[in-house]
Amino acid sequence: TSLPSPSVTGVLAVQKQAMANGAPGALTRIDSGASSYRIAVGKADTAADTAMDADRRFRVGSVSKTFTTVVLLQLVAEGRVDLDAPANDYLPKPLPDDRITVRHLLSHRSGLWDYTNDMFYHTVPGFEAVRNKVFTFQELIDLSTAHQPTNQPGAAYSYSNTNFVVLGQLIEHVTGVPMATQYEQRIFQPLGLKNTSYVHPQTTITGSYARGYVRDDDTTLPLVDSTEQTVSWAQSAGAVISNSADLNRFFAAIVSGKLVPQPQLREMMSMVPVNADGTQSYGLGLRGRKLSCGVTVYGHTGTVQGYYTYAFTTADGKRSMTSMANTSNNGTVNTVLAGTLEAAFCGVDPV
Numbered sequence: 039t040s041l042p043s044p045s046v047t048g049v050l051a052v053q054k055q056a057m058a059n060g061a062p063g064a065l066t067r068i069d070s071g072a073s074s075y076r077i078a079v080g081k082a083d084t085a086a087d088t089a090m091d092a093d094r095r096f097r098v099g100s101v102s103k104t105f106t107t108v109v110l111l112q113l114v115a116e117g118r119v120d121l122d123a124p125a126n127d128y129l130p131k132p133l134p135d136d137r138i139t140v141r142h143l144l145s146h147r148s149g150l151w152d153y154t155n156d157m158f159y160h161t162v163p164g165f166e167a168v169r170n171k172v173f174t175f176q177e178l179i180d181l182s183t184a185h186q187p188t189n190q191p192g193a194a195y196s197y198s199n200t201n202f203v204v205l206g207q208l209i210e211h212v213t214g215v216p217m218a219t220q221y222e223q224r225i226f227q228p229l230g231l232k233n234t235s236y237v238h239p240q241t242t243i244t245g246s247y248a249r250g251y252v253r254d255d256d257t258t259l260p261l262v263d264s265t266e267q268t269v270s271w272a273q274s275a276g277a278v279i280s281n282s283a284d285l286n287r288f289f290a291a292i293v294s295g296k297l298v299p300q301p302q303l304r305e306m307m308s309m310v311p312v313n314a315d316g317t318q319s320y321g322l323g324l325r326g327r328k329l330s331c332g333v334t335v336y337g338h339t340g341t342v343q344g345y346y347t348y349a350f351t352t353a354d355g356k357r358s359m360t361s362m363a364n365t366s367n368n369g370t371v372n373t374v375l376a377g378t379l380e381a382a383f384c385g386v387d388p389v
């Protein structure tokens with residue numbers, strides 16, 4: 039089925055509305071067949087008064103979870119991990135419940151408490167307390183298992199960063215190879231993602247990048263520049279740096295079978311509804327969103343201090359879109375930015 043042409047005016051209107059609600063800037067890149075559209079507004083660096091452009095790198099937050107999923111599913115295809123085995127078969131220290139399987143972790147059905155609920159209860163103090171900290175995977179897992187589970191394994195969908203921290207530990211324990219090397223050798227190099235990196239625990243972003251600005255819980259206070267941080271509180275759940283062109287190529291490659299063999303891709307794209315009207319779903323490290331024009335797109339969202347991201351592609355990978363606004367702790371901006379999906383894939387001006 040052919041899609042309507044993307045609405046560039048719609049993207050622009052959404053990005054301007056994001057700025058009107060507090061984002062210093064925003065960018066969107068749409069790749070559709072041989073056509074590429076790059077739309078940017080506002081500032082990449084407010085102190086230096088530098089204009090945003092759509093090629094700049096940024097922290098992708100939980101879009102990192104899909105990178106971790108690709109590595110894991112390649113290990114499944116290689117026969118080194120069984121999706122339905124207990125995660126404890128592959129971990130250096132057992133989780134409290136042997137019934138938690140690898141699949142439960144990938145689909146946010148393990149019940150493991152999300153330690154960021156406590157860590158970032160107060161947004162800026164919580165961030166400043168961990169901005170330069172380096173955690174081990176185990177330290178983060180221990181923060182989680184100090185709490186009761188949210189549900190019995192498999193009984194419910196309950197999004198938790200802990201799941202993808204456990205998966206990072208699992209991958210390193212099974213292979214003896216660090217996540218940074220796994221991402222580089224299994225994804226970044228094969229796809230030629232020249233603007234994508236995993237530099238944890240380094241705090242700086244190299245090359246051309248957008249600075250990120252987290253909003254204080256007291257919204258009358260100035261934005262806080264949150265660009266430099268280790269993201270060690272997230273690692274395999276959120277520490278990848280990329281840009282819009284690379285994310286578009288990454289998600290198109292996934293659904294086109296270039297990164298994960300068909301049997302595992304089918305598992306990854308087996309979506310379970312996660313909201314009341316079924317317009318949002320989750321598979322394995324992958325979100326599905328059904329749009330107003332009936333198209334379902336596949337990808338992931340990201341929220342990390344200073345950056346909101348949407349990165350999605352069509353089931354056939356023929357059209358991909360990544361949008362980013364360089365602020366966070368601002369639910370209105372996050373909701374407004376989702377309008378880029380409607381503009382990019384349904385050709386509507388949602389404003």
Ligand SMILES: CC1(C)S[C@@H]2[C@H](NC(=O)CCCC[C@H](NC(=O)C[NH3+])C(=O)[O-])C(=O)N2[C@H]1C(=O)[O-]
Nearest residue numbers: 099100154158159161339340341342343366367
């Ligand atoms: C499920 C989400 C939204 S949260 C999860 C992950 N991001 C985090 O866990 C960071 C949470 C703190 C971010 C911080 N907020 C606060 O501190 C609030 N007190 C801010 O906005 O800068 C990510 O990314 N995922 C998003 C996803 O997958 O879309």
